[in-house]
Amino acid sequence: MSAVIEIEGLRKTFHGPHRSRQVAVDGFDLLVGRGEIHGFLGPNGSGKTTTLRALLGLVRADGGRMRLFGEDVPRHQARVAGRVGAIVETPQFFGNFTGHRTLRLLALAGGVPPRRVDEVLEQVGLRGRGQDQVRGYSLGMRQRLAVASALLKEPELLILDEPANGLDPAGIREMRDLMRDLAAAGVTVLLSSHILGEIQLICDHVTIISAGRRVATGPVEQVLAGHDQHEWRVGVPEPERAAGLLRRAGLAVDEHAGHLVVGGAPDGGEISRLLGEQGLWVRELVPLRPDLESVFLELTGDSPDPDLPRQVDGAALAGPGGGPLIDLDVTVGGTREVGA
Numbered sequence: 122m123s124a125v126i127e128i129e130g131l132r133k134t135f136h137g138p139h140r141s142r143q144v145a146v147d148g149f150d151l152l153v154g155r156g157e158i159h160g161f162l163g164p165n166g167s168g169k170t171t172t173l174r175a176l177l178g179l180v181r182a183d184g185g186r187m188r189l190f191g192e193d194v195p196r197h198q199a200r201v202a203g204r205v206g207a208i209v210e211t212p213q214f215f216g217n218f219t220g221h222r223t224l225r226l227l228a229l230a231g232g233v234p235p236r237r238v239d240e241v242l243e244q245v246g247l248r249g250r251g252q253d254q255v256r257g258y259s260l261g262m263r264q265r266l267a268v269a270s271a272l273l274k275e276p277e278l279l280i281l282d283e284p285a286n287g288l289d290p291a292g293i294r295e296m297r298d299l300m301r302d303l304a305a306a307g308v309t310v311l312l313s314s315h316i317l318g319e320i321q322l323i324c325d326h327v328t329i330i331s332a333g334r335r336v337a338t339g340p341v342e343q344v345l346a347g348h349d350q351h352e353w354r355v356g357v358p359e360p361e362r363a364a365g366l367l368r369r370a371g372l373a374v375d376e377h378a379g380h381l382v383v384g385g386a387p388d389g390g391e392i393s394r395l396l397g398e399q400g401l402w403v404r405e406l407v408p409l410r411p412d413l414e415s416v417f418l419e420l421t422g423d424s425p426d427p428d429l430p431r432q433v434d435g436a437a438l439a440g441p442g443g444g445p446l447i448d449l450d451v452t453v454g455g456t457r458e459v460g461a
């Protein structure tokens with residue numbers, strides 16, 4: 122596998138007023154291979170945005186090593202900048218510009234041929250709305266416009282921080298289809314999100330971060346399999362007698378109204394045999410596979426809270442007078458809440 126992103130031992134501490142310190146990233150590792158759609162999961166405040174910002178040269182790391190396409194960054198950021206499209210935080214756009222004009226200006230600024238504007242509008246499904254003012258766009262359309270801006274340069278790597286944030290289910294589905302189309306076209310995608318079900322549906326690989334450290338990584342199926350407790354939902358007459366019998370056979374049993382949950386049984390046939398031998402005929406035997414949500418909760422002990430305010434220092438990239446800013450390679454929004 123040729124690696125597109127390599128991060129080893131990344132560390133970053135923020136220093137606030139009164140000597141307060143906030144360790145945001147604490148020796149974090151990340152490896153993303155070419156062509157992957159890689160999910161980057163973690164609870165609020167676990168260090169996702171800081172990691173992405175460090176990787177993009179928007180914040181200076183205290184330690185560790187980062188490479189993009191094999192080039193050390195931030196040292197050689199300029200060499201790879203044209204190959205990376207990124208959206209970190211909800212981008213801001215000028216409301217009275219049309220989507221088309223917004224992208225045309227960005228294309229001009231970035232030396233991108235104007236024909237790309239129509240191409241990316243088509244790609245993100247905004248072609249029919251390109252001549253409408255951005256102020257009339259829904260949140261989902263703004264997100265797509267942001268992705269379009271990141272795609273102008275035909276990047277080989279797309280980094281998106283919470284692209285599905287605030288989208289309704291239809292918007293999320295559209296975003297998912299777009300990610301899949303991009304991956305099919307050979308683009309590597311790194312996607313941070315707290316929408317675990319979506320990550321499971323969209324991504325082939327995942328890395329989970331908790332308190333600034335990596336707690337799991339690998340192909341989604343492998344990460345899930347590593348947390349399979351071999352549990353089964355079992356429907357059986359005389360559940361109390363059945364539970365006692367299974368416990369005596371060394372299995373973990375939880376009794377629920379109308380069914381049992383039996384753990385520690387890699388082979389469901391074993392449950393059925395144990396019960397059948399005692400005249401208890403199983404009427405339901407369903408494997409309970411872990412999903413990313415249960416793995417995430419087990420590993421991080423936290424549940425992602427979509428409503429918590431985000432804490433990101435966007436000042437370095439704010440436009441004049443703190444106004445909206447759009448950068449061709451990196452689009453950053455959000456408010457500064459240092460030491461809050």
Ligand SMILES: Nc1ncnc2c1ncn2[C@@H]1O[C@H](COP(=O)(O)OP(=O)(O)OP(=O)(O)O)[C@@H](O)[C@H]1O
Pocket residue numbers: 135136137143144145146163164165166167168169170171172429430431432433434458459460461
């Ligand atoms: N500019 C800053 N100044 C001070 N502390 C910061 C700054 N940026 C981030 N932090 C702190 O660093 C930690 C990691 O924040 P970060 O934004 O990277 O987490 P996150 O995983 O992206 O969270 P979320 O999902 O809420 O965006 C948090 O405790 C946060 O408060």
